[in-house]
Every structure is written in C-alpha cells, then in structure tokens.
Amino acid sequence: MHSIHDSQKLKEFLEEIWEKSFRYGQIENAIYKNFITDFDEIQTIPQALRDKLKENFQYTSLTVDHKATSKNDQTTKLLFKTEDDLLIEAVIMRHKTGRNTLCISCQAGCPMACTFCATGKLWLQKNLSLWEILDQVMYAAKLLNDEWGRLRNIVFMGMGEPMLNYDAMKLAIEAMCAQKKFDLSNRRVTVSTCGIVPWINKFADDFPQNGLAVSLHAPNDEIRKSIMPVDHTYPLDTLMSSLDRYTEKNNKRIFYEYIMINGVNDHIKLAYELWELLKWRLAHVNFIPYNAWEGTGGTYSATPKFIIEKFQKILLEYWIVSTIRATMWDDIDAACGQLARKKKDQEKKDEK
Numbered sequence: 001m002h003s004i005h006d007s008q009k010l011k012e013f014l015e016e017i018w019e020k021s022f023r024y025g026q027i028e029n030a031i032y033k034n035f036i037t038d039f040d041e042i043q044t045i046p047q048a049l050r051d052k053l054k055e056n057f058q059y060t061s062l063t064v065d066h067k068a069t070s071k072n073d074q075t076t077k078l079l080f081k082t083e084d085d086l087l088i089e090a091v092i093m094r095h096k097t098g099r100n101t102l103c104i105s106c107q108a109g110c111p112m113a114c115t116f117c118a119t120g121k122l123w124l125q126k127n128l129s130l131w132e133i134l135d136q137v138m139y140a141a142k143l144l145n146d147e148w149g150r151l152r153n154i155v156f157m158g159m160g161e162p163m164l165n166y167d168a169m170k171l172a173i174e175a176m177c178a179q180k181k182f183d184l185s186n187r188r189v190t191v192s193t194c195g196i197v198p199w200i201n202k203f204a205d206d207f208p209q210n211g212l213a214v215s216l217h218a219p220n221d222e223i224r225k226s227i228m229p230v231d232h233t234y235p236l237d238t239l240m241s242s243l244d245r246y247t248e249k250n251n252k253r254i255f256y257e258y259i260m261i262n263g264v265n266d267h268i269k270l271a272y273e274l275w276e277l278l279k280w281r282l283a284h285v286n287f288i289p290y291n292a293w294e295g296t297g298g299t300y301s302a303t304p305k306f307i308i309e310k311f312q313k314i315l316l317e318y319w320i321v322s323t324i325r326a327t328m329w330d331d332i333d334a335a336c337g338q339l340a341r342k343k344k345d346q347e348k349k350d351e352k
C-alpha cells in the first residue's frame, strides 16, 4: 500500500491505468481541501477509480491509540500507533485568536537523551517516515476543520530531534507549505532543535523563511552538559556561532526554549548569564515550567512561578523578549513523550 501523500506514486499510478491527468488534482483537492477520509466518498472521480485507489493507496498509516482533551478544551493530546506498533505523540493547541498550532513528532523516541525528557528515556526507536509525519498533520487538520477551525502553525517540537531525520522533515515542510496541499505559510512552520550544528547550518540555507527554535535550557556549558548530552559535541560557543550565521543570513528572531527545573537551571545569577548570552542577539526566550513526571524518579521538580517571573523581569530590563508557556495541559500528560512513556511502562508491567 502506498500513502495517499505520495504524489509521485499517485501520479505514476494514474498514468499506468490510463487515467486523465486532471484526476490527480481532483484527488488532491478531495484529500487536502475537503478532508475526505474515505476514497469511496470522492464523488468527483468514477467508482472504478475509487476502487483502484482503495486497492493501492491508504489514507493514513497511523491509528489513534489514545486521545485526551484538557478540561479547558484548549489542548488535545494524540497518541498514535504506527504500523510497526510504535507510539508517537502530537498535540493540538487551540488559541482564541484562531491561531491553532500543532506540535508533531519526527522520531519515535529520541537518541539525544536529555535528562529531563520523557522521550529521551525511550531512546531512539526509529526515524518516522515522511508519510508518518504528514499523517499526524492530516489528522489534526481534519479534526480542526470538523470544529470549524483551521490549522495555522506547525512546530516540530514533539518526540525526536528533527535535524536527525532531516530528509523526511524537509519533504514534510515542502508538503505542509504547498498551496495545493496544507497551504501553510513557511513562516508558520517552526523546527525545534537541541543544537545539532551542521544541520542548523543546512537548515538556514534550505529554509530561510521558516522559524527556528533552540532548546537552550542553560546559559553555560557546565549546566547544559549536565542535562543535555548534545552539549559535549556542540558546546555553546559553537552553537551560538551557528545561530549567528542563521540570523545573519535570514534576519530572523530565534526562539530559545528554557525549561525551568527547580535547583538545576533556575538560580537567579543564571538569568544574568542568559542575558549576557543573548543581549546582542535577535532572541525570544520561551520559559517552560517543568512538567514533573514519574520517569525521573523525583529527581526534578518545577521552578516556582515567581522565580520564572523574576527571570523574565531581568531579561526585560535588557530588552530581551520572553514568554512563559501556559501549563494548560497538565491534566493530560502533554509534555513531550509522557504519554508514550507511560503506555510503554504499563505494557511492561502487564507482561510480567
């Protein structure tokens, strides 16, 4: 079975069966604009072609294993199962402005092993295929469309390190921004990396208009190394030089993610170090209150809100813009990898 997102295969298939070339556009329109999930319901093409599509193509490779919406209806967490039985996550965040955002996964698990991250504890299970990435987008786009909403933003901030699945990520971004497919603006598709320098350089060349977010989480190598092994290979000065190159080339503000962990990276002196690091740079810092989960054995806890606000105030004194991510989804385990990890732990318990 081929994925319906596989344009090349679909075009070749239509040629092989002597279908007229405009059929491709009709199918594409039915899938991406009318959100038809059942080939039998594509009324614009003949029944014989619908039958052949059913035999050769599939609408999605993912099944929904679990779906949870937060009490305030703003966030929906999706746990998908791949055809090879791996769990991956995506999160829909609805905003009152209609700026609906989807956070997607690009790997099942992650090899980067950040100590605070539930996904990192799963290690790398596999790189997701292009189709598995697009199937997450398709599901969310349809769900929002059914609610009379529209998908506006996509962030590669779910499970995995996108730069380590670069080719699939690149093709996925192209499909997301293609007018006849998901039709998103390049500016509204953001890739988040923990700091894999060679690929950041490539990304700057390939995607001058797309957003870049960096998981910084500490303003010095000592603390960063202790929570993010990637810092051993790409320490801060190397990372910051590559980010400066990105800004010089694209003149775009970079989003710096800073997860606030009590007693680890939240000492007030670090707010001044953070300021030192970013003061001449086009930066937006996003503070993320740590979402405690059982997998760290109680090692980490969340920084009190007043300390996060102090950090924010210090940065603001020096004109560095920052936001604090709202914790509107604690009730659904929406931090990256939490659901998949929980489910895996449960499966292990059940096997015993």
Ligand code: SF4
Pocket (backbone or CB within 6 Å): 110, 111, 112, 113, 114, 117, 118, 119, 120, 121, 158, 159, 160, 161, 194, 215, 336
């Ligand atoms: S924080 Fe990101 S890069 Fe680090 S282990 Fe988790 S998913 Fe991987």
